[in-house]
Every structure is written in C-alpha cells, then in structure tokens.
Amino acid sequence: MEDNKIQELNTSPQLAPPSAGGESIHVFAPATVANVVCGFDVLGFAVNEPGDEVIMRMTNKPGITISKITGDDGRLPMDPAKNTVSVSVLHYLQSIGRTDVGLDIELHKKMPIGSGLGSSSASTVAGLFAIKTLLGDTADPAKLLPFAMKGEEMACGHGHADNVAPALFGGFVLIRSYEPLDVVRLPHPAGLWCAIVFPDVDVPTREARQIIRKNIQMKDAVTQWGNIAGLVSGLFMNDIDLIGRSMKDVLVEPVRSMLIPDFYKMREMALELGAVSFGISGSGPSVFAFTRDEETAKRITQKLQQHLTNLKIGSNTYVSTINDAGPKVIG
Amino acid sequence: MEDNKIQELNTSPQLAPPSAGGESIHVFAPATVANVVCGFDVLGFAVNEPGDEVIMRMTNKPGITISKITGDDGRLPMDPAKNTVSVSVLHYLQSIGRTDVGLDIELHKKMPIGSGLGSSSASTVAGLFAIKTLLGDTADPAKLLPFAMKGEEMACGHGHADNVAPALFGGFVLIRSYEPLDVVRLPHPAGLWCAIVFPDVDVPTREARQIIRKNIQMKDAVTQWGNIAGLVSGLFMNDIDLIGRSMKDVLVEPVRSMLIPDFYKMREMALELGAVSFGISGSGPSVFAFTRDEETAKRITQKLQQHLTNLKIGSNTYVSTINDAGPKVIG
Structure with a gap:
C-alpha cells in the first residue's frame, strides 16, 4: 500500500x-x-x-x-x-x-x-x-x-x-x-471487545490538536515508542495482557484529558470493572476501554454513563467488537 | 517476564x-x-x-x-x-x-x-x-x-x-x-543477514549518550514511533520490505552519525550494494546493514572496509545471521 x-x-x-x-x-x-x-x-x-x-x-x-x-x-x-x-x-x-x-x-x-x-x-x-x-x-x-x-x-x-x-x-x-x-x-485478538462512552461536551478537533505540546522530552518519547512497539507485538501475539500493559500514554493524554469531564475517575472505574485498557478516542471527548468480553464492556458503559448522569452530563454509549470489514453495502 | x-x-x-x-x-x-x-x-x-x-x-x-x-x-x-x-x-x-x-x-x-x-x-x-x-x-x-x-x-x-x-x-x-x-x-524473517563494520575510532558510550538531545519535537517523535511500529510489524509479518522502509531514525542518528567517519557515504554505498537498511549499532562507531543474503552482506563489508582503509581507518567486519540461541556451552 x-x-x-x-x-x-x-x-x-x-x-x-x-x-x-x-x-x-x-x-x-x-x-x-x-x-x-x-x-x-x-x-x-x-x-x-x-x-x-x-x-x-x-x-x-x-x-x-x-x-x-x-x-x-x-x-x-x-x-x-x-x-x-x-x-x-x-x-x-x-x-x-x-x-x-x-x-x-x-x-x-x-x-x-x-x-x-x-x-x-x-x-x-x-x-x-x-x-x-x-x-x-x-x-x-x-x-x-x-x-x-x-x-x-x-x-x-x-x-x-x-x-x-x-x-x-x-x-x-x-x-x-x-x-x-x-x-x-x-491483526488483533478475536475476543477483544470495545466499550465506548461519549460524554456530550464540546471538544473541537482543531483545539484539541492545538493544546498538544510541540516540544517533548526524549525520555518520554522513548517510553511512548516502547509502548507502541509493545501494543503492536501484543496485537500480533494475541496477548491481551501485553496489549493492556502497553496502552499507556505519557504525552498526549495528560493534556487532552483536561478537556474530558472526570477522565481519571472514569479510567479508575473502568479498570476496576475489569477493563484491559482505557483511553481517549481520537481527540476526545469519547473514551474507550478494551475488555475481554461483552459483559464487562456493557458493565463499564453502564457505570460510566451513570457517573456522567450524576454530573449532569448526557452521554451515548456503544459496545462492539472490532469491525474487520470496513464499509459494506446494506441495501 | x-x-x-x-x-x-x-x-x-x-x-x-x-x-x-x-x-x-x-x-x-x-x-x-x-x-x-x-x-x-x-x-x-x-x-x-x-x-x-x-x-x-x-x-x-x-x-x-x-x-x-x-x-x-x-x-x-x-x-x-x-x-x-x-x-x-x-x-x-x-x-x-x-x-x-x-x-x-x-x-x-x-x-x-x-x-x-x-x-x-x-x-x-x-x-x-x-x-x-x-x-x-x-x-x-x-x-x-x-x-x-x-x-x-x-x-x-x-x-x-x-x-x-x-x-x-x-x-x-x-x-x-x-x-x-x-x-x-x-520473531524475525529467517533469511535476514547482518553485515557489521567496526571502524576503529573511539566513541565512548557515555559521551555518545551525552550528545543526544534531551528535548525533541513531537512531530519527529511521531515519525519515529510510526517507524518502530512498522519495524515490529515487519518482523512479525516476515516482510523485509516493510522492515527496510521502517528503519529510519530522525532523532538519534543525525547526532551520533557525526562521531562515525563518513557515515552517510557508507550508508549510500551499502544501500546501493543492496542493503535492506543501514544504521548505527548501539552508540557506534560500528554500523550494520540488513541484507537478504550472505553474498550481499559480504560485498557490503568488503566495500566499506576498503573505503575505510582508503581513509586510513582500520576496521573489523562480521557477516552473520541473527543468533536465536543466546549464550551456549561450547566446551
């Protein structure tokens, strides 16, 4: 390609x-x-x-x-x-x-x-x-x-x-x-589920991009590329533990998470409920968790939605496996 | 582990x-x-x-x-x-x-x-x-x-x-x-050969480390982690072309190559002779090339050694496949 x-x-x-x-x-x-x-x-x-x-x-x-x-x-x-x-x-x-x-x-x-x-x-x-x-x-x-x-x-x-x-x-x-x-x-492990929560707050892509630091420390970059190499390895090896250990972001998440209501609380909740990993989707405000099964993904979306409701923030939630087909004709 | x-x-x-x-x-x-x-x-x-x-x-x-x-x-x-x-x-x-x-x-x-x-x-x-x-x-x-x-x-x-x-x-x-x-x-492709040339000049590890920039640009880090992710993918996919395309370094090589005699000339020679990739081994001054066969690896070490001799620099060369065994008892 x-x-x-x-x-x-x-x-x-x-x-x-x-x-x-x-x-x-x-x-x-x-x-x-x-x-x-x-x-x-x-x-x-x-x-x-x-x-x-x-x-x-x-x-x-x-x-x-x-x-x-x-x-x-x-x-x-x-x-x-x-x-x-x-x-x-x-x-x-x-x-x-x-x-x-x-x-x-x-x-x-x-x-x-x-x-x-x-x-x-x-x-x-x-x-x-x-x-x-x-x-x-x-x-x-x-x-x-x-x-x-x-x-x-x-x-x-x-x-x-x-x-x-x-x-x-x-x-x-x-x-x-x-x-x-x-x-x-x-490739990716067949049994990987994805829980997505969209908190209904405004995070324009352009602005989410602008707040990212242009200059970073080499040592943080080394941490990041060790992790992406680990994530890619985990995807090829069907190793969900390795995928989870590798999904850490020391560069972008610390900044963009500020635009997402209660990001770290939601992450703590998701991980406690059994998520393999938790992070920001794109430039946010949606967040996502990988899980090993549908049940855990559903429980995470329910609990996070409830938490956002308590904060008077509306949300949409989605539970899905990874789509391997891309676009398709439906009619 | x-x-x-x-x-x-x-x-x-x-x-x-x-x-x-x-x-x-x-x-x-x-x-x-x-x-x-x-x-x-x-x-x-x-x-x-x-x-x-x-x-x-x-x-x-x-x-x-x-x-x-x-x-x-x-x-x-x-x-x-x-x-x-x-x-x-x-x-x-x-x-x-x-x-x-x-x-x-x-x-x-x-x-x-x-x-x-x-x-x-x-x-x-x-x-x-x-x-x-x-x-x-x-x-x-x-x-x-x-x-x-x-x-x-x-x-x-x-x-x-x-x-x-x-x-x-x-x-x-x-x-x-x-x-x-x-x-x-x-993992790695079975047919990958490695040509190594050690130009006999002094590059102490500590100093080679100290000259690396501590602060870098995010855009260069993105380039670098795209490449390491590509290299890891290529190793899993047995895709030597992808391995070669991914083996580029925009952060460390531009600095450390200054400590190695005629680094860019040696790279140009190696790639022209059929190397898949060329770079610094560790903190240098050794350089290495990946090739698809022993013959190409030998030709590269011969030509680079000759080039260094012309510069009045002694060198050691090695041609080898990748060692999958680690240490071994030999007596």
Whole structure:
C-alpha cells in the first residue's frame, strides 16, 4: 500500500459505462478510534457500532447534489462544495475522468458529530465506497485513501489517516508513514471487545490538536515508542495482557484529558470493572476501554454513563467488537 | 517476564549442593546490535558472530578470582570487584544465597571493546550463563536479566537492557518498559543477514549518550514511533520490505552519525550494494546493514572496509545471521 500503488487508481480501467441514472446503493461505514492511547497520529481501529450511512443515487444530470442529511442537528453543509462526503467523491470522480456522472447523496449520521469517533471519516468512506461500487470500480479499496484524506483535511484541518484508514480497511491500522503514505493492517485478538462512552461536551478537533505540546522530552518519547512497539507485538501475539500493559500514554493524554469531564475517575472505574485498557478516542471527548468480553464492556458503559448522569452530563454509549470489514453495502 | 516474575529467582530451589571444586565450563555469548535505528533504547538483536567467551572453574575457596583476560589489550580490570562479569556473577550468587561458592574466571574477548556491539553485555551474559549452568539452576534465563543489567550499569553508566536482553535470549528483543522491566521476544524473517563494520575510532558510550538531545519535537517523535511500529510489524509479518522502509531514525542518528567517519557515504554505498537498511549499532562507531543474503552482506563489508582503509581507518567486519540461541556451552 505504498504511495506509488495508490497512484495506480488514476489509470484504473475497470469502470462501468456512463449510466442513464436510477441505480442506487445504501452503504454503512464504521466509526473509528484513532490515536489508540500510545499510538498518537499513527494507529486506529474500526468498530461495528456506531457508523454512518450514505444512500447514493445515479442521476441524469452531471454533478453532485445532497438531498438529505439526518442526525446532524442541521450542523453539516448541504452545499456539495462544502460537504466532506461530496467533496471527496468529486475528487475521486475527477481522478478517474468521470465528471460526467450525476449523483444524489443522502447522508444519515448515526453518531454524534465532534465525538472523537471519526464521524466525518465514516461519512466520507461510506460515500467513496458507494461511488466506487456504483461504478463497478474493482480497484483495491486502498486507492480510495487519498480521497478520504482530502475530506478529512477539510473537516479537521489536517489530512491525517488514522480515522479514514481503519474506516476504509476495517480492523487495526498503522499509518507507518505519511510521506510517502504507508499503511499497514494489523491483526488483533478475536475476543477483544470495545466499550465506548461519549460524554456530550464540546471538544473541537482543531483545539484539541492545538493544546498538544510541540516540544517533548526524549525520555518520554522513548517510553511512548516502547509502548507502541509493545501494543503492536501484543496485537500480533494475541496477548491481551501485553496489549493492556502497553496502552499507556505519557504525552498526549495528560493534556487532552483536561478537556474530558472526570477522565481519571472514569479510567479508575473502568479498570476496576475489569477493563484491559482505557483511553481517549481520537481527540476526545469519547473514551474507550478494551475488555475481554461483552459483559464487562456493557458493565463499564453502564457505570460510566451513570457517573456522567450524576454530573449532569448526557452521554451515548456503544459496545462492539472490532469491525474487520470496513464499509459494506446494506441495501 | 514482568518484574514480579524476575524476582522469583530469589527463591529458586533447584540448585546443586556446594561443590568440592574442579568442575568447569566454557560459554559463548553473542554480540548484539542495540537501538536498531528507530528503536532507540528499546530494541536489540543478537548475531552469531562475533561474541565473547568465558571459562569458569569451581574452586575450593569461596569468592571470585579472574585469572586471565585475553583480547582486551589490557584495558579491562582483573580486580573481581571492578570487572562487570565477576560483579554480575557475585550479585547472582548473593541473590540465591550461594556466596559459599568459589570461582575462577577466564574472559576471552573476541570483539573490540567500545565498538557498539554490546561487548560488555556479551561477557556478562556469558559469565552469568556459566555460573547458572555450573550450579544446575534450571530457572528461566529471564531471571538473569537484572544481574546482567547491574553489570551494564557498571560498564556504561546506565542499566539499559537493549544489549543484555538479546545477548541473553537471542533473537530480536523489545524492552517494552524499564519500570517495571517488561521484555518481549520478537520473531524475525529467517533469511535476514547482518553485515557489521567496526571502524576503529573511539566513541565512548557515555559521551555518545551525552550528545543526544534531551528535548525533541513531537512531530519527529511521531515519525519515529510510526517507524518502530512498522519495524515490529515487519518482523512479525516476515516482510523485509516493510522492515527496510521502517528503519529510519530522525532523532538519534543525525547526532551520533557525526562521531562515525563518513557515515552517510557508507550508508549510500551499502544501500546501493543492496542493503535492506543501514544504521548505527548501539552508540557506534560500528554500523550494520540488513541484507537478504550472505553474498550481499559480504560485498557490503568488503566495500566499506576498503573505503575505510582508503581513509586510513582500520576496521573489523562480521557477516552473520541473527543468533536465536543466546549464550551456549561450547566446551
């Protein structure tokens, strides 16, 4: 999945002829947990729940329209020149010389915006997977990654791939390098469950990024890369204990946790309830715990939600295994 | 191999009765490459050549003597209170309550001192493996690690484990954490060869450590942990291309390479000759290259040695696969 391979999309020959319109597709793409504690900017994984949905219809008129967005409380732009889904799809169409295509998009947000769960990535990947499937483009899905990153850049101000790549490929994904882009899919223990709690407070991605220190100590960096090497080893070795021991973050969590209500109390509760690990999802405010079973994950989401309710903070919770499929057609 | 397990050595019951003396053993322990480019302070691997040898004899008089050291040009102390081998062995004997044992040690250095090839670690591990074997201690070799680290602390001024751990366990070793000590043995592609060149210039470990920057940029740290995660993935995936792409160091090599004659020219030569990767071994001045075959490794050592000769710098070269056995009894 090196840069040079991704560029091959530009010459992909296996496309359907221009359509007379009418075909439609309904696609789901998963939410993702980026950063993954010690893996700031380079690690992410997809979950089975929540996720966003896109319904895409071929039309007779070249160009893209957005006819409906649900679940966003009116916060996302209907203007196709400003919406990350349509912008990414347009970049893709331009790259394959198919600006003759006419499309209408419905976007159904099934997770809160600004939650730290890769909301924009899920929508963008759903849109790209929809158009790729509609056009019968059999190219490697990896070749959609640069277009998804374009959308991410528009949504978050930086074109990082640690949400879009796991949303696109499913599973655990390492972004080994950005220049050139080098993406590695990692295995994970089958029995790993993920408990997610989204405390309904506002943590804009841009600001969460700005508070991170630009200069750090070498000794902290050594601690961090010992841990990410341990986490990657644990994923390959199916060693959940090693995964848990390695999921510590001495650099980003100490700063970003300040934006999350009662972060350390929630972590203490989760670990006492049997979590393997606990951390911030993406730039927050969502938090997540790995567990060895569904029951423990459910107990953790219930107790943390109750704790937030006591603080008069609303929350959404999700319990899921890791999504290995990435986007899928659901209708 | 967590801290608590290592402590179990203190209560190991499986020891031979006090000896009347006379038994002896001849042990080899391998040289090691620490840091491994992007794995500063946390990664190391052992090679089959070079390595140090210890001949240890039980004596009738409690206490340790050193009767001979060869290959050190008279640089190492014969005083058992000052030699890393005897000091480590004494710590081990104290921990198991066997200060009644009498030992004589011969140390045969088979590699240059101060070469960046884990010379002191190889000697120390050979000594510890010798006494463990002589006493019939069947405890996990992992339990020797803290004693080997004591010797390392004495030799280099810091008790790092990235040389002693691979010398003791063989193979590729990750030091996930120092407090508590958490060591993970990693797999590696069977066909990986290592070319080592030691340019005979003086780079004391302490000074090589002092020139490293204490404060670094977060963005460089992110690059580095993307690379170490990629290297670990490549080791598990038997993906030599990924290993090569990941072995880049933006933090330590730019500084330490200044202490090594013509480092960047040697790197350019090695990569042009077909090396998968090239970097500094430990704190230098030795450099190493990974290759896919013995022939390429030999060609690289020949050409680099010739280049150094042209610069009027002597050198030693070694070509070896990765040592998976650690220390071994050879007589």
